[in-house]
Amino acid sequence: MMERIRRQILQALFRESMSVYRLIDEQDASLPEFFELLQQMESEGLIAVEDGKVRLTEKGIEVCESLGLKKIGRFECKCCGGTGYEINEFFQEVMKEYAKIAEERPEAIEKYDQGFISLDGVIRRVEFVYERGDLLKTKIFVVGDDDLFSLASALTGMPEKVFVIDIDERLIDFINKKADEYGLPVEAEVYDVQQAFPDELKKKFDVFVTDPVETIPGIKLFLSRGVSTLKGVGCSGYFGLTTLEASRKKWFEIQMMIHEMGFVITDMRRKFNVYPQEEKNFFRFQEKLPIVKKLGVGIDYNWYKSTLYRIEAVKEPKPLVEGEMIIDEKVYKDEESWATPY
Amino acid sequence: MMERIRRQILQALFRESMSVYRLIDEQDASLPEFFELLQQMESEGLIAVEDGKVRLTEKGIEVCESLGLKKIGRFECKCCGGTGYEINEFFQEVMKEYAKIAEERPEAIEKYDQGFISLDGVIRRVEFVYERGDLLKTKIFVVGDDDLFSLASALTGMPEKVFVIDIDERLIDFINKKADEYGLPVEAEVYDVQQAFPDELKKKFDVFVTDPVETIPGIKLFLSRGVSTLKGVGCSGYFGLTTLEASRKKWFEIQMMIHEMGFVITDMRRKFNVYPQEEKNFFRFQEKLPIVKKLGVGIDYNWYKSTLYRIEAVKEPKPLVEGEMIIDEKVYKDEESWATPY
Known part of the structure; x- marks a missing residue:
């Protein structure tokens, strides 16, 4: 956790020197933690405090440069x-760069419940991860990568490593090819989340990212796999969840699971992720109710959006599913999943 | 809950007719719930669906007008x-209007841990409550009202009733005087949250709003009092919580409490509430650590911000504190409350 806050402080000061008050707003820790860290960084010779302003020392600047930090505005x-x-x-x-790559991506396939976030939505997600101090020199694990988040995040030059698993071989090949072409530290492997991960993937990452299918067994499985890859306390996970296919009762259950796995929810941003209309046009409203039959017109609006969750381990992360878990169709749909194809 | 969604749909359609897809994005329910409600509203003769567009019927327009709805843009x-x-x-x-009123408000007093959100922050909070369908024709209970949220929300002409309790008699008098002057359905009463509420306040409201002191006993108390005023499932609460005076461990405990009381968290918007710098300038950094002693300059930045939580009852709301609970100083500070005055 405090490593993350340290990154947030370096990110801010590498951009510019600033008052302590402003610096408080550039990081996520509580005041006692923040000031203790500041004191520690001062005694390490990384920062200096003068007239209420905090600046990097020469040593601090060197450290930032060796971390590959860039001057990034707010x-x-x-x-x-x-x-x-x-x-x-x-x-x-x-x-x-990301848009160029995304243009060539394999088409979404219904059977895998694929569908991707808008380009700027993915970039905003990367910004958000960066802002939290979860991007710089971290190891990121991506469970399912329709959005090519792996490539988008690696294009910043910041992550140490991004590892992707996905069931779709075409996507895996595409990601590996592009990673190679652009020289990005991204590695992708075909994997079905129903299978337990091999030990070499467990407890090795700082951050996981996923967009789970929105059934209870599906979410339990996707989150558990993500959680199983994390190193320990202070590590975090990011995922999208809609209100459209997941009712408040389902959200309640999911939040209980998150706590059970040892995580606190730190952020929930409604409608942060937008799925462009052309992506979710295979939904099944038509069969459901008389009123829907009257629709009869094309989709004219990006109506499928999701809330971005960020969770952080406050205890030793404990996945709820450990071994293999075969759930077939139940992973992909339930009575609320009206926008998910068969 | 579905009353709230109904309000969201009426709010949207009273502004303009729109495609079903766009309407989906104007409300918070899941797809099955949304379409069932749409069907119901159609059979009640409130709406009509033609060529995929939904519009209010004449009867629907009459209903909206009788509810005092206004054409409010997004x-x-x-x-x-x-x-x-x-x-x-x-x-x-x-x-x-709100700014005019706020200019005359009594000064913040340290002993009550007062401090208020910026004017536009309060208005954004009102917008957010409106957007959720929690403002129109609802009864709102405000636990502590330094921000004068009661007056700001009532100035929209939408709430049926706003009831305020606060320990500060000056504030209560001010709110009652202004409510009277502007003809607003706001009523304020002096009350100490340590005392159990009388029965006539219990289970009577749709929404509560509070900015609790950020200690565990304090939050338990403030939230319990808010929760005790709610009618039942589907009712909601709004409150601010910082990361500055509440660590992730404290957040974790608070989230467990929320679940225990029968609520799901539906929104957590980081830094949504900004306390202007002049408001929180009595904090106690100076005594804490050597590094802080070096500050020695005025505050130049609005560094005190909080996350806006929205919670919604998925079960019968169950306050964790029911009777009197005297906690004195412990309500107001703990080892993380560095920005809270004695």
């Missing part, structure tokens, strides 16, 4: 009092 | 892909 949106995330200059550049 | 921020909240025309008007 991206809190100026139009709405910082309640939203704009895409700043640095991440615009990342998005350009 | 306020998702256009600069950041809708990830933030701008203040739209309608709420700008509300803010103007």
Whole structure:
């Protein structure tokens, strides 16, 4: 945990020196933790405090440079009092490269419940992970990567390693090919989440990212696999969850699971992830109710959005599913999954 | 719960007719619930579906007008892909009136741990409550009202009733005086949360709002009092919580409490509430650590922000504290409450 806060502080100070008060706002720790860390970083000779301003020392700058840090501006949106995330200059550049790659990606396949977030949605997610201090020099595990989050995050030049598993061989091949082409530290392997992970993937990562199918067994499985890859306390997970295919009761159960696995929820941003309309157009409303039969027109709106969750381990992470777990169809749909194809 | 979704649908359609897909995005229910409700509203003669568009019937328009609905535009921020909240025309008007009132409010007093959110922060909070369908024709209970949320929300003309309790008589008098002056359905009463509420306040409200002191006993008490005022399943609570005075372990405990009381967390928006710098300038860093002694300069940044939580009852709401609970100083501070005055 405090390693993450240290990264947040370095990220901020490498951009510019600033008052302690402003620095407080650039990091996620509580005040006692923050000031203890600041004191520690001062005694390590990384920072200096003068006239209430904190700056990096020469040694601090060297450390930042050796970590591959870049001067990245803030991206809190100026139009709405910082309640939203704009895409700043640095991440615009990342998005350009990412968009080029994404154009060539294999088409989504219904049977795998694929569907991907909009380009800028993926970049905002990367920004959010960066802002939390979860991107720089971290090892990230991605469970299912329709969105090519692996490539988007690696294009920042920051993660030490991104490891992807996905059931779709075409996608795995594509990711490996692009990683190679762009020289990115990304490695992808075909894997079905129903199979337990081999030991070499367990307890090796700092962060996991996934967009689970939205059934209880499915979420339990996806989150458990993600959780099983994390090193320990302070590690975090990011995932999307809709209100459309998951009712409040399901959310309640999921939140209980999260706690049971030893995690606190640190963020839940409604509608942070938008699935472009062309992606989720195979849904099954038509059969359901008379009123829906009257629709009869094309989709004119990006209606499928999800909430971005961030969870962080406050105890030793404990996956609820450890071994193999075959759940077939039940993983992919239940009575609430109206937008999920057969 | 479905009453809330109904309000969200009416709010959207009273503004304009729209495609079903867009309407999905204007409400919080799952797809099965949404379509069932749509069907029900159609059979009640409130809405009509034609060519995939949903519109209000004449009867529907009458109902909206009798509810005092207004044509309110969306306020998702256009600069950041809708990830933030701008203040739209309608709420700008509300803010103007609110700002006039807030200018005259009694000064914050240290002993009550008072401190208020920025004006636009309060208005954004009102927007968020409105967006959730929790404002129109609802009864709102406010536990502690430094922010004058009661007056801000009532200035929209939407709540049926806002009831405020606060320990500070000056504040209560001020709120009652302004409510009277502006003809608002707001009622305020002096009350210490340590005392159990009288029966006439219990199980009477749809929504509670509070900004608890950030100690475990304090939060347990404030949330319990709020929860005790709610009618039942589907009712909701809004409160702010910082990462500055509440570590992840404390958050974990708080989230467990929320579940124990029968609630799911539906939203957690980091840094949604900003306390202007002049408000939290009595904090006690100076005594804590050598590094802090070096600060020695004025505060130049709004560093005190909190996460806005929204919780919703999925079971019969069950307050953890029922009777009187005297906790004195422990309510107001613990080893993490560095920004809270004595």
